[in-house]
Amino acid sequence: MIAYAAHGPGWPGLLFFLGLGLLIAIGLILSGNRGRADLLLRVARHVGGTVVDDGWWRESEIRFRIAGRDAVLGFFNGTRHQRPWSRVSVSLGGLAPGTLHVLEDGFGQSFLKLFGAQDLEIGDAAFDRDYVVKATPESYAARVFAPERRAEVVRTVRSLRGLADPTFDVTPPQLTVTVRRFLRDEPAMLALIHAAREFVGYVLQEAPPPGMVFGEVTAAAGACPVCGTGLKDRVVRCEQCRTPHHRECWAYMGRCSTYACRGTAAR
Ligand SMILES: [Zn+2]
Numbered sequence: 001m002i003a004y005a006a007h008g009p010g011w012p013g014l015l016f017f018l019g020l021g022l023l024i025a026i027g028l029i030l031s032g033n034r035g036r037a038d039l040l041l042r043v044a045r046h047v048g049g050t051v052v053d054d055g056w057w058r059e060s061e062i063r064f065r066i067a068g069r070d071a072v073l074g075f076f077n078g079t080r081h082q083r084p085w086s087r088v089s090v091s092l093g094g095l096a097p098g099t100l101h102v103l104e105d106g107f108g109q110s111f112l113k114l115f116g117a118q119d120l121e122i123g124d125a126a127f128d129r130d131y132v133v134k135a136t137p138e139s140y141a142a143r144v145f146a147p148e149r150r151a152e153v154v155r156t157v158r159s160l161r162g163l164a165d166p167t168f169d170v171t172p173p174q175l176t177v178t179v180r181r182f183l184r185d186e187p188a189m190l191a192l193i194h195a196a197r198e199f200v201g202y203v204l205q206e207a208p209p210p211g212m213v214f215g216e217v218t219a220a221a222g223a224c225p226v227c228g229t230g231l232k233d234r235v236v237r238c239e240q241c242r243t244p245h246h247r248e249c250w251a252y253m254g255r256c257s258t259y260a261c262r263g264t265a266a267r
């Protein structure tokens, strides 16, 4: 008894505190997951979608519809080598007649080099100063940013300004709107969905009539699905669906660009 008093609580006491600590830690993790599950449910209900839970090792995602097309809001929490992201992808099924990328000035330098000296201006001085626009073919950018809807498109793109490096990426298989942050709040998630909904409207207005499917032609010609230019060297393949990408394009997108493919690793 004397030794017990002199040396603190002793083994039984130590085990008790360790156990208590463990229980508190597990409780915190579970309540954190619960909070996120509730958040995703609220967002899903807001857009008439469903939460898809693919197991504890994967982030849940929200599947819903935009303009009658399949859409998904997905998340990636990042690793030591990859930035986190949150993104909305909308399936276009090869409907877009090319690729189009809109980035904030200063972001994605190694990706942008693939387009050489291409410098597209859409005719709005402030926007052209703040953003970089790339397209294959070049004329596709002018069509999406056509004068009659330019102000609307600019407003949609600017609506995500301030979120971490937002980009709008149109490829034949899908439209993707990405921010490089793991979103944890409802307003930001809804803003992302809203921007994707508006942008897909502009893309669909510029889609070619049925029968002309540029995307399939491009894929057959061996072009990269992200930038739409030829794939000769610097090629990596998605570990899940084997689709080839330029190394830079893979790094820029942070994952596979096949719609609904969840591949986040390539070699
Ligand atoms: Zn590429």
Ligand SMILES: [Zn+2]
Pocket: 238, 239, 240, 241, 242, 243, 256, 257, 258, 261, 262, 263
């Ligand atoms: Zn893939």
